[in-house]
Amino acid sequence: MTTAEPRESAPQGPVVRTAAGAVRGCRADGLDVFRGIPFAEPPVGAARFGAPRPARAWDGVREAYVFGPPPPQEAIFQGMRGALDAPTGDDWLTLNVWTPEADPESRRPVMVWIYGGAYKLGHAGSPGYDAQHLARAGDLVVVTFNYRVGIEGFARIDGAPANRGLLDQVAALEWVRENITAFGGDPGQITVFGESAGAGSIAALLAMPSAHGLFRRAITQSVPGTFFSDELARDIATEIASGAGLPPTAAALSTVDPRRLTSAGEALSARMRQYEDRWGRAAPAVTPFSPVVDGEVLPCTPWPALQAGAASEVELLVGHNRDEWRLFLVMAGGPERIDEERAAWALRTFGPGPDGERAYRTAFPDAGPSELYERVQTDWLFNRPSLNLAEAQVAGGGRAHVYELTWPAPGYGGLLGACHGLDIPLLFGTYEADLGQLLFAGTGVPAEAEALGALFRTSWTAFARTGDPGWPAYDTVSRPTQVLDVEPAVRPYPEEVSRRLWEGQEFPALPLLK
Template sequence: MTTPNSLGQEPGSAAEPVVRLTAGAVRGRLEDGLAVFRGIPFAQPPVGDARFQAPRPAPGWDGVRDALAFGPPPPQESGIQGRRGAPTGPTGDDWLTVNVWTPEPDPATRRPVMVWIYGGAYKLGHAGSPGYDARHIARDGDIVVVTFNYRVGIEGFARIDGAPANRGLLDQVAALEWVRDNITAFGGDPEQVTVFGESAGAGSVASLLVMPRASGLFRRAIAQSVPGTFFSDPLARDIAASIAAEAGLRPTAADLATVDPRQLTDAGEALVPKMHQYEDRWGALVHTATPFSPVVDGEVLPVTPWEGLAAGAARDVELVVGHNRDEYRLFHVLSGRAGTLGEADASAALRRFGPGADPEAAYRDAFPDRSAEELYELVQTDWLFSMPSLHLAEAQSAAGGRVHVYELAWNAPGLGGMLGACHGLDIPLLFGTFTADLGNLLFANVEPSPEALALSSRFRSSWTQFARTGDPGWPAYDTEHRSTQLLDTDPVVTAYPEETTRRLWEGVTFGALPLTA
């Protein structure tokens, strides 16, 4: 019997590193100086009697299993603004898989580990997306990087009878448990794990911070553009009943399991254009184009992240939180309505999303020089992403935890620069994937400039330095100085740059969205 050498390679197979895990051995591939392993199962396929249930441990295997291709994407809808088209890749039921990029699969090296959680409105996304190719992060930072799939949409987040809530979050916990039990074999340190994610991935990170089942599974966290939408249990159940009705079914695991997972996504997709009909019951969330969010069910997710952090739930977890300056610009431009909105549109948006008793007057007084279209966009940026992100940081700071805040203010060059520092821009900058997925739009037909490459490198160095030391390279946030890293062509540390908005939202509580009727 042969044994792997110090690189985890079998003798005579220099291009095929092999590592031994708790479930069996896997064979990867050397790529650009890294050992890369793809499609390793961390849980059983969630089908059959495992459908709509908490993830179950993956069975072991004999021999050496090839880990050369990404696992199939979880069932999902065809797209949302900015992320259109169903994902391509292998098909099958083995959705719950992990991927690893490591500089050296040697158990003696013990490098820091970064675990990526993708976004996609809790209804889209998969770790095999080219935009999440982690080679630059792993190589530039000398870091082990893990990505994984989790259930989205109906399979992962619909609140139905006969199934635990937040199955997508439970998948994430199972992936982190796999990291704890196996990452040493890849040269990673299970005591130095940082979770990081964007948009719904950042909402997932925020959830994990206050979930008892995730306690102790990571030491640090980075939340990029945290959405403020978390559902109360009554609201989530009402939404699930409407989704099931689209398929002519009851909102139960037994009923929904009679429909193939890839066909059941049609029910969620069919509901989206009808969501405005439910505004009297579901409130402002009907304008978010997704009927899915984490559910504050009292068990899997006991409280909202803001409440949990303020109470000290993650006081010992070092945290980076931030947002992009023009978050909602992406959705506004892609809606086709840019340049067409008037005062009535601005008034409706301000009343719907703004804080306080008279949010329209407050915003117009605070921003007297902004056009109607700018106000329409600004209040939705604030409600959906920027203020939830800032308030998460302030909750952590108030509880005595350490948190660093940033704002991305660099303008995307795509579409003639009209997208500004929009939602999702941090992904191609962080991963260096300028020509993949969202990068195709944000950098469309534009070769990355020296400024873009320098900012991209700055992102990776800050993120990996934080994973290694707990310090991203700028001062921690507190309510006296409000130190914020402004990420732009010339990055600087400043007081929080959106002070006018911060004051408008001071004292606002981000609670679980209620069922209003």
């Protein structure tokens, strides 16, 4: 089933002509808003598992009032409010625009959001990504878009290009470059920003030749360090396909409805620990999907690419949250379930070098099992990859600004700390939607959260406009870092102990062990 064909609409809102045809949005609270604009053809039928194709042109005026349907994905988190509040259909590759004025003469800076979700979840129409506050705060244009996730977007299968989700992102950015002037945006002032898998996607885009020149600035929030080697990705895809009783080929997997095929990836997610002897650090992950270093779409991991100057002309803002892994720890039952055995496993599995357990125990002599378990996974998965991205950019002749969020989420009785995802409701001002429901559950919105959220929006939009978020650029001597808390301050990088533990450690593509 596909979405309805475009049709003539009563003149209720602003009309903008894109390269493919005219769209009509709505005027709401001082903004022109357009939803569900196709930037590529639906990737179904003969286009299934292929690179994105430009959207076909249409006649008349297409209504752009409703978000496009989400890409096929696992059912996790669908109980959160708004997660299912979207149309069904095959037209997954759509985007949305918030603009103060759809006037080609305006030439405002443009911010393009790339959502996270472990490379297997996400929808640009989720209430947590409502961009109205950002667009108003910065007097700029904000774009959000869907891209393929899970098997459709990232499974490494024969007969299909690698990293189709990343190729969708490139196609969306090409659409922005070609069409955003008509919405009041400046194609020479494009900033991409994203969190978690969205930040990892941006890190990949910085290293991809096909994305070169499509954006001027980039903001990466909590970059995950997981990139798969081609061999590992193919082995994982083989296991996923075998769960559906099929070979790992585009032709075979195309015979299964995309919404049913997601169950094969979900089933593997639940049993990945069984493959630790083959997949190593990838096995304990919550997802069997990551960007693949295939040598063509993505030639190498982001860190050596940036160090070699691949994105030196891009201004970078990068940071992480102090207690990233705490979210997953609390959701899995809480710190009390972590004993010495589980802590030792985590330290041996994720710690730096051949003796990571001893290094962490020596560096944090007073830490108990749950703190060590959480700390090493926070460092390995998010914090060290994020800081290393900034340091690689500086080494390659570029400029980077660094931040750390240390303000704790008030939900769950304060157990969550400054956990993964907390920056999203702060940035978007969406405290009662998606993750905000969990992180602020039953607490209301404290005044300090409102103030910190306003600072996020001021800093992010200032960076999009000028390249300066309001604090000094990072260097490897004084390491200036914006610490975001009740009393924000610029300080030397706060996690110096962990930084030293990981100094000199690289984040190569995860290998297939045997």
